[in-house]
Each structure stands twice: as C-alpha cells, then as structure tokens.
Amino acid sequence: EVPPAHLRTPLPPLLARVAHAIPWRPLVSVTMLIVLAVAARTTARRRLLRRADLPATLYARLVRWGRRLGVGLSPALTPWEHRDRLVRVLPEEQRVITEIVQTYQVSVYAPTPLRSRATQHRERLIALWEHLWPRLVWAWIRQRLHRVPGLNALQSSR
Secondary structure, three states, X not given: OOOOHHHOOOOOHXXXXXXXXXXXXXXXXXXXXXXXXXXXXXXXXXXXXXXXXXXXXXXXXXXXXXHHOOOOOOOOOOHHHHHHHHHHHOHHHHHHHHHHHHHHHHHHHOOOOOHHHHHHHHHHHXXXXXXXXXXXXXXXXXXXXXXXXXXXHHHHHO
16 A cells, blocks of 8 residues: 555655656566567577477478578478578578588488487577577568568668
8 A cells, every 4th residue: 555645755856857757668668578588589499499300390490481581492392402592592691501401401311310419419400590590580571671662762762
C-alpha cells in the first residue's frame, strides 16, 4: 500500500528532475526485449546442441535459406552444387558455407558413423551457423527491399 502524500519524503530537486526526465516505459520495454532475445538465443543453442543429426539440420536450414534467397535448389543437385549456388549469393561467406556443407557430406556419406567425431565439431558448427544466420537474414531483407516499388528510385536520387 502506498503511504499518503504527506508521509512520503520528497526527492531532492535534482533527482526529481532526472527521475521525471527519463523515459521509463521505453527503457523497461527495450530491456525486456533484450532479455527475451538472449533467452531465446540460449534456448535455441541448447536445442541445437542436443540434436543428434546436427550437420543434417544445419544443412537443411542452409537449403531453406537458399530457397528464400531465390537460389534454385533441387533434390537432383549434390550438396556441393548447392554450395556453389549459395556462394554466388553470399560470396563473402564461402568459407562458412563450405565448412557446413563439407561436415554434412562427411556425416551422411562417411563409411563409418560420424557420431563420435561429430561431438568434437558441434560447438564449431553452431558457431558457424550463428555467424552465417544473420547474414542470410540481411541478404533476404536486402532482396525484399529491392522489390519494393519506388524504393530504388529513392535510393538512386540520393
């Protein structure tokens, strides 16, 4: 229960001005969004770590993002052909894409199961994906923005 106004001690004038000048609601909202984003990232990372088929999962995500980016990916293509097409869209990420595809191929086509060796590379694969994923998102956003009518005219007039 809030005490009556006559029992509350007033804030010093400087502190009162600062307290009223700070936009508390947006500050609390942004803080909550940051906490939620960190929690979501941590949960997603833990889920990935538990996946037995991590290389296949990341390769499937890579293929899905390729489709979103308009890269014609077909089941008839090999993983290396998919890699070549993705690298044309994101040439600066060639090393990361190559490593994910190579790990996937070894996990699927190796004559011995990769289970024991895959555990050594799990953290590395997740780090590669966490590096690549935002770049895939930004490439997709850039593609979408270029499709907005009138936006190209605004950008060219600057």
